[in-house]
Amino acid sequence: MSNIQSNPEQPTHALFQIRWSPRAFDASKDVSAEHLVSCLEAARWAPSCFGDQPWRFVVCHRSVDEVAWQRLLACLTPKNQEWAKNAPVLMMICANTVFAHNQAPNRWAEYDAGQAAVSFCLQATALGLVTHQMGGFDADKVHADLGVPENVTPMAALALGYQGDAESLDDGFKAIEQAPRARKPLAEIAFMGQWVAAD
Amino acid sequence: MSNIQSNPEQPTHALFQIRWSPRAFDASKDVSAEHLVSCLEAARWAPSCFGDQPWRFVVCHRSVDEVAWQRLLACLTPKNQEWAKNAPVLMMICANTVFAHNQAPNRWAEYDAGQAAVSFCLQATALGLVTHQMGGFDADKVHADLGVPENVTPMAALALGYQGDAESLDDGFKAIEQAPRARKPLAEIAFMGQWVAAD
Numbered sequence: 001m002s003n004i005q006s007n008p009e010q011p012t013h014a015l016f017q018i019r020w021s022p023r024a025f026d027a028s029k030d031v032s033a034e035h036l037v038s039c040l041e042a043a044r045w046a047p048s049c050f051g052d053q054p055w056r057f058v059v060c061h062r063s064v065d066e067v068a069w070q071r072l073l074a075c076l077t078p079k080n081q082e083w084a085k086n087a088p089v090l091m092m093i094c095a096n097t098v099f100a101h102n103q104a105p106n107r108w109a110e111y112d113a114g115q116a117a118v119s120f121c122l123q124a125t126a127l128g129l130v131t132h133q134m135g136g137f138d139a140d141k142v143h144a145d146l147g148v149p150e151n152v153t154p155m156a157a158l159a160l161g162y163q164g165d166a167e168s169l170d171d172g173f174k175a176i177e178q179a180p181r182a183r184k185p186l187a188e189i190a191f192m193g194q195w196v197a198a199d
Numbered sequence: 200m201s202n203i204q205s206n207p208e209q210p211t212h213a214l215f216q217i218r219w220s221p222r223a224f225d226a227s228k229d230v231s232a233e234h235l236v237s238c239l240e241a242a243r244w245a246p247s248c249f250g251d252q253p254w255r256f257v258v259c260h261r262s263v264d265e266v267a268w269q270r271l272l273a274c275l276t277p278k279n280q281e282w283a284k285n286a287p288v289l290m291m292i293c294a295n296t297v298f299a300h301n302q303a304p305n306r307w308a309e310y311d312a313g314q315a316a317v318s319f320c321l322q323a324t325a326l327g328l329v330t331h332q333m334g335g336f337d338a339d340k341v342h343a344d345l346g347v348p349e350n351v352t353p354m355a356a357l358a359l360g361y362q363g364d365a366e367s368l369d370d371g372f373k374a375i376e377q378a379p380r381a382r383k384p385l386a387e388i389a390f391m392g393q394w395v396a397a398d
Contacts, residue, residue, distance in 0.1 A: 004239060004258065012241040013325040015212070016318060021246055040203060040389050042211040044382050046317055047220055049334040049355075053382060057389040059203065068392030095310075108334055111294070111354050114313030118245055119215060122321065126212040135248040135307055147394035155310050156248075183243050183252060190239050190256040193267030195346035 004190040019125040020181060021132040023173050024164035027086040030063050031160055035127050036089060039160070042123030043116040049108035054096040055116035058146050062088050071145050076157055077136035083173060084134070087159035092142055093117045093133070094152045113155050120158070130163045203389040218324040219380060220331040222372050223363035226285040229262050230359055234326050235288060238359065241322030242315040248307035253295040254315035257345050261287050270344050275356055276335035282372060283333070286358035291341055292316045292332070293351045312354050319357070329362045 011017065036059070043055060062069040072090045073081055084090060095113035099106045106112075121131040134157040142154040166177040210216065235258070242254060261268040271289045272280055283289060294312035298305045305311075320330040333356040341353040365376040 004236065012237055012244065012322050013214070015214070016241045016244050016322065019244070019246075037203065037385070038211055040385055042215045044385055044388060045211065045215050045218075045380075047218075047320065047332055049332075053388065055388060056394075058394055059389055059391055061391070065392045071393075108309075108313075108354070110307075110309040111313035111316070114307075114310035115317035117310070118314035118317055119321075121246065122318075123211050123215065133246055133248075149394070149396075152394075155307070181244075182250075186236070186239055186243055189243060189252065189254060190258055192258055192260070193264045194270075195255075195257055195348070195351075197348075 004186050004192055015122050015125050019121055022130050022163050023083040023132060023177055024166050024169050025083070025086040025130070025159060025161040026164040027088070029162040030088045031129060035129060036061065038127060039120045039123045043120040046112065046116040046119045048112040048115065049106065050099065050101065052099055052106060052112070054106055054109040055113045056094040056096055056152055058092040058094070058148065060090045072157070075137045075141045075145060076134060080134050080136045083169065084159045086164060087161040089160040091158045091160065092146060092148070092154050093156045093158055094148055094154050096152050098151050110153065110155060117156060117158070124160060129160060132159045133157070134159070203385050203391055214321050214324050218320055219329070221329050221362050222282040222331060222376055223365045223368050224282065224285040224329070224358060224360040225363040228361040229287045230328060234328060235260065237326060238319045238322045242319040245311065245315040245318045247311040247314065248305065249298065249300065251298055251305060251311070253305055253308040254312045255293040255295055255351055257291040257293070257347065259289045271356070274336045274340045274344060275333060279333045279335045282368065283358045285363060286360040288359040290357040290359065291345060291347070291353050292355045292357055293347055293353050295351050297350050309352065309354060316355060316357070323359060328359060331358045332356070333358070
């Protein structure tokens with residue numbers, strides 16, 4: 001058993017290299033209904049436990065329904081609103097926590113919602129769009145204002161649009177935006193044969 | 200507000216169309232170490248809340264460590280073992296449920312592990328490999344036999360390899376293998392502006 005090392009000779013598909021989560025969105029460029037549906041289609045075809053497909057999306061497209069878009073924006077933390085206000089599409093990604101076939105709790109609901117979410121993001125990447133998911137939102141407000149039922153858990157808000165200019169951000173956000181992307185080394189997350197304690 | 204309809208004129212990237220979860224694996228074709236690392240790299244670059252990267256993988260490559268591979272196989276339900284025994288790589292996908300920066304519970308741990316998992320699967324698809332995730336395993340046995348700590352939740356087992364011949368499966372599995380892929384209509388999972396009760 002051993003830790004697994006990255007191999008720079010074995011890069012991933014370009015989609016995984018290009019996808020990232022910027023905060024600078026171009027408020028002047030709308031997302032087409034066709035592109036939005038493509039992203040939702042990618043999410044729709046994600047795998048799920050028992051094929052339950054527990055992911056649910058409340059989609060707010062500013063140019064289609066300004067009131068709904070403002071209502072979702074208001075569910076975000078003030079700090080997230082500062083930059084998400086430039087995204088033409090805002091969305092809540094939710095997880096239905098009860099299996100449809102037997103009404104039992106679905107222990108994979110959130111896991112499977114995550115599978116659908118990143119599928120959405122990768123399809124957006126393929127279309128030249130950018131996405132940014134947020135955990136910073138008021139879940140009670142999402143239930144109350146968006147009508148999400150109690151057995152459905154709001155997991156993440158998502159901003160979709162075209163990338164904007166980092167110079168448009170305030171200094172704090174700009175520093176984060178321009179920092180190099182980083183991840184833990186593979187050796188800290190992948191273990192060969194058996195768990196290896198990291199520390 | 201309204202439900203959202205699929206638009207067959209707006210297909211997704213091929214990766215989402217090609218990815219699926221077969222049960223027929225070709226036991227005679229091994230997965231290269233390079234391909235395995237590429238899949239793990241795609242998972243590694245998934246997005247996560249606070250950049251915590253809560254995904255953890257225990258990877259069992261039969262040709263590298265037969266004992267470890269058998270140990271993971273034995274954690275699966277007998278029904279899953281019937282077909283997963285032909286996959287050259289078996290893996291446990293886990294979620295670290297505690298944030299590294301403050302040791303608080305991470306409510307996105309499972310969601311983010313799902314994001315990493317499907318990234319792994321899509322990269323495998325890009326390399327001509329197939330994957331099949333399983334919820335049917337003995338989590339207590341995974342903790343005990345693979346050494347997964349208590350604060351890390353085993354979420355899914357995954358089989359990785361090359362697709363085999365559906366004719367090699369028993370009749371029950373073969374029928375499932377040859378059935379057309381299906382998903383809920385988009386209108387049941389995506390709502391414009393506000394939640395729309397499905398029924």
